[in-house]
Amino acid sequence: MTPTKVHCLFEQSGTFKNEFIKLGIPAEDYDIQNHYGETDNVVDLFVEIENAYEGKNSIFDQIGGGDLIMAFFPCTYFCEINQVNFSFTSTFYNSMTFDEKIEAILERAYNRFHNYKVLIKLFAIAERKRLKMIVENPYNNGQNYLINNFLIPPTFIDINRQLRGDYFVKPTAYWFIGFKPTVGSSYQAPKEKKLIKNTGRGSALEASNTRSLISPNYARNFISDSILGRPQVGLTQLRCF
Numbered sequence: 001m002t003p004t005k006v007h008c009l010f011e012q013s014g015t016f017k018n019e020f021i022k023l024g025i026p027a028e029d030y031d032i033q034n035h036y037g038e039t040d041n042v043v044d045l046f047v048e049i050e051n052a053y054e055g056k057n058s059i060f061d062q063i064g065g066g067d068l069i070m071a072f073f074p075c076t077y078f079c080e081i082n083q084v085n086f087s088f089t090s091t092f093y094n095s096m097t098f099d100e101k102i103e104a105i106l107e108r109a110y111n112r113f114h115n116y117k118v119l120i121k122l123f124a125i126a127e128r129k130r131l132k133m134i135v136e137n138p139y140n141n142g143q144n145y146l147i148n149n150f151l152i153p154p155t156f157i158d159i160n161r162q163l164r165g166d167y168f169v170k171p172t173a174y175w176f177i178g179f180k181p182t183v184g185s186s187y188q189a190p191k192e193k194k195l196i197k198n199t200g201r202g203s204a205l206e207a208s209n210t211r212s213l214i215s216p217n218y219a220r221n222f223i224s225d226s227i228l229g230r231p232q233v234g235l236t237q238l239r240c241f
Helices: 015-022 045-053 080-084 098-129 145-149 204-212 216-228
Strands: 006-009 027-031 068-071 132-138 156-158 172-177 185-187 236-238
Touching: 006 015, 015 027, 015 216, 045 098, 098 132, 098 145, 098 172, 185 216
Parallel strands: 006 027, 006 068, 068 132
Antiparallel strands: 132 172, 156 172, 185 236
16 A cells, blocks of 8 residues: 555654655654654544544545545553552552542543544544554554553564564554455664663653654654565565464
8 A cells, every 4th residue: 555645643752754754655744742853743632533433524534535544652561660659559559648649649540532533533533434554553462451451452563673673672553444454574684772661760751751762764664564564675574473
């Protein structure tokens, strides 16, 4: 598939956007924040999704059938660490009273439900409008909330992103809606390897942003392997899915 245009939702780094553009495909980033100066459309995507689901005006009115949505949906309430924080045994609650722990877990449960509900509505929008979409979220050895509870299983899981030149191993799940991925893998040693446990320095926001980063090499290879189906000169092609 060669998209007419790509809409990268919940991306503010410009990583995928810029690789699509380098490949001759127009692309834009959408996010509520603009920490990297790359967000083309600073919008509250949760509000836009709610509006589109209810039939109101939204950014989805401007997305055509030949376009592609890449949604890097927030994983905060779906990831493995969130599962751990539903238990009193989590060190996060060590300094809290019993009532404070209860309130914190109830708030966490509400926030997860809200995120889950919005993601389901995003899938409904893509189906109703016949849009092509890829949703990305981390995969944590079966402890990920979406892997165990979502509407449909992921289309495929990239077990080791470093094989495509990323900073992290970080297994990642992808849901393809409205089209099928092409089959291939560009093997490339990463220029820099990172461990998630070593990215906790600085503020919580800085650490979270660092852990969420994807290398431009990985973005280019993923686009070529799974969306465009284009072999790349100079990189070993492996059929691994």
